[in-house]
Amino acid sequence: MVKARRLATKRGGELRIAFEGETITAFEGETLASALLAAGVAAFSLTRTGEPRLPFCNMGTCFDCAVRVDDRELVxxxxxxxREGMRVRRQEVK
Known part of the structure; x- marks a missing residue:
């Protein structure tokens, strides 16, 4: 069996972003997806039936991690x- 261990790493400076109006601490150099996941966000958006959507591929192919950033859709x-002061909201299903 392979035993995994977390490697020590130096994080960037702290930033504050807002997700659905709640302040989240993130770090310079992180992607928005990693910051939201680290903060325990349970759904980046919802399907038409109300099921939560979260990142799937983490490489930009699937759009399951799409959110609204500063009023831009499908980010x-x-x-x-x-980046400091980002305003992030769940992507609305149309």
Whole structure:
């Protein structure tokens, strides 16, 4: 059996972003997807039937991580670096 261990790493400076109006601490150099997942966000968006959507591929192919950033729709969180003051909302299903 392979035993995994977490490697020590130096994180970037702290940033503050807002998700659905709640303040989240993120770090410079992180993607928006990793910051939201680390903060325990349970759904980046919802399907038409109300099921939660979260990142699937984490390489920009599937759009399951799509969110609204500063009123821009369909922003792929896995390809977007966090920046101070971002306003992020769940992507609305149309």
């Amino acid at each position: 792929r969180a896995c390809l977007t670096d966090v």
